[in-house]
Amino acid sequence: MKKGTEDVLLNNTPILSTEDLTYIYQKGTNSEVTAIQDVSVDILQGELVGIIGHTGSGKSTLIEHFNALKKGTSGRVLLDGSDIWADKSKIRSVRFRVGVCFQYPEYQLFEETVAKDIAFGPKNMGLSEEEVNRRVTDALTYVGLSQSYAEKSPFDLSGGEKRRVAIAGIMAMEPQVLVLDEPCAGLDPKGRATVLQMIASYRAKTGCTVLLVSHSMEDVAAIADRILVMNRAHVAFFDTVDAVFSHAEELQEMGLDIPRITQLMLSLREKGIDVPANLYTVQQAYDALRPRLKGGSRHAQ
Ligand SMILES: Nc1ncnc2c1ncn2[C@@H]1O[C@H](COP(=O)(O)OP(=O)(O)OP(=O)(O)O)[C@@H](O)[C@H]1O
Numbered sequence: 001m002k003k004g005t006e007d008v009l010l011n012n013t014p015i016l017s018t019e020d021l022t023y024i025y026q027k028g029t030n031s032e033v034t035a036i037q038d039v040s041v042d043i044l045q046g047e048l049v050g051i052i053g054h055t056g057s058g059k060s061t062l063i064e065h066f067n068a069l070k071k072g073t074s075g076r077v078l079l080d081g082s083d084i085w086a087d088k089s090k091i092r093s094v095r096f097r098v099g100v101c102f103q104y105p106e107y108q109l110f111e112e113t114v115a116k117d118i119a120f121g122p123k124n125m126g127l128s129e130e131e132v133n134r135r136v137t138d139a140l141t142y143v144g145l146s147q148s149y150a151e152k153s154p155f156d157l158s159g160g161e162k163r164r165v166a167i168a169g170i171m172a173m174e175p176q177v178l179v180l181d182e183p184c185a186g187l188d189p190k191g192r193a194t195v196l197q198m199i200a201s202y203r204a205k206t207g208c209t210v211l212l213v214s215h216s217m218e219d220v221a222a223i224a225d226r227i228l229v230m231n232r233a234h235v236a237f238f239d240t241v242d243a244v245f246s247h248a249e250e251l252q253e254m255g256l257d258i259p260r261i262t263q264l265m266l267s268l269r270e271k272g273i274d275v276p277a278n279l280y281t282v283q284q285a286y287d288a289l290r291p292r293l294k295g296g297s298r299h300a301q
């Protein structure tokens, strides 16, 4: 198990839960689609959960329930133990407590300066100017941009920087749960690595619960404590990274791109070589294979 994951899982207080959550698009018409079905999960306080699944498996639909953007056709969403729909007057506060950053959030940047854009959410919350300014400063730090960006126009930034500013805008609301839908989509490898690193360090600094939707098993495995695998509207697996990777073959059958190193391990196993199937980093594979390689080279001498 990854370092730190055990601590998070030991403190097993759910912050966000779903109970038999089902959502059907265009219900009652010929074209109805069940996007999620009977989803029951507990997200624990402070954990970083990766949500993966093939395209159309229901990831985005699921997370849109977490800040009450969608209301389940049936089932419930609980935040800190309370049904988020129990009192409609509290929906606004749910949206502040669960911050969702949708795909390509940079399309929603519109202010003249980066600082104003980041301040938009906190201002909406009715915070004092001083508090808003503090949050803008902190959020820039969280996303690894220097304070000199504050007065720049968001439109003069690179694609990766715009993405980081948009994410900073959600972070500045200081939600208890931060949900990011494909935050690395469309970025180059360097941009992807920066954004992933930034999310991991944000969680480490704030202790915030983070949900990260991604197509990439590799990205998720690198930073998540647990992985929620969606398959055709259902939860296929929800477990630690190691435990989920022990189903590498099934993940592949679900059309997921498992890391190349995991694929290599699976092919070695098919050839009858007894290596663990749940490896997902080059270092793990190296550690598993090294004793054999040493033996092999001695043999060859
Ligand atoms: N507005 C909509 N109307 C009808 N069906 C929809 C709508 N949005 C999504 N769906 C369907 O609901 C199912 C789940 O879609 P969803 O977007 O939640 O999946 P996803 O896992 O986020 O996919 P992706 O990886 O492509 O983002 C799919 O079958 C999709 O076609």
Ligand SMILES: [Mg+2]
Binding pocket: 059, 060, 061
């Ligand atoms: Mg989606």
